[in-house]
Amino acid sequence: MDSWQPLGRYRVTENRAAAVDDLDLAIMMQLQEDGRRSFTDIARALNISVGTVRNRISRLIADKTLHIFGRVNPTHVGFQASANIHIAVRPPSLIGAAASVIGEFPEVSYMALLTGEFDLEIDVACRDQEHLTELLTNRLHKVEGVVETRTHLLLRVFKYAQPDLRLLQRPSARAAGHDDNDTV
DSSP: OOOOOOOSSSOOOOOOOOOOOHHHHHHHHHHHHOTTOOHHHHHHHHTOOHHHHHHHHHHHHHTTSOOOOOOOOGGGGTOOEEEEEEEEESSGGGHHHHHHHHHTOTTEEEEEEOSSSOSEEEEEEESSHHHHHHIIIIIGGGSTTEEEEEEEEOOOOSOOOOOOGGGGSOHHHHHHSSOOOOOO
């Protein structure tokens, strides 16, 4: 299979665990609670300097570990037909090219490479059923290599969140709150 880049606003070139420590995680947890939280408030909550917060956040943004954006509730703004779509691409050598094309569809908010009978998974938000039908029949099924799709309509979203970063902390750091050994 050709190497490929999942597309979207934030381009990912490889899967890698970024070099983050417990203080980075603590700062990112503060931002997950409130993405508008000031550097001063984060510093105060973690008992570190504002400069440390600024430097850490700048580095996390620069290395694409952290992306700060506003998340919109799709149904509150008029997207009435959201779906999860699994896509089979044949031959497998076309997966990268198909992902590049599909990733440019404005309806796509998430795309991943899968194992199993399907190759790609996407989440889409459409205005209504007519819009979703047009996406499936007039665009998605015309992408070179797309041979099959399985569409699941999302009737109600019960949880829409980022991963809980506390799951990545070492047990000793979770108990202590954060790592005071800051070198930035």
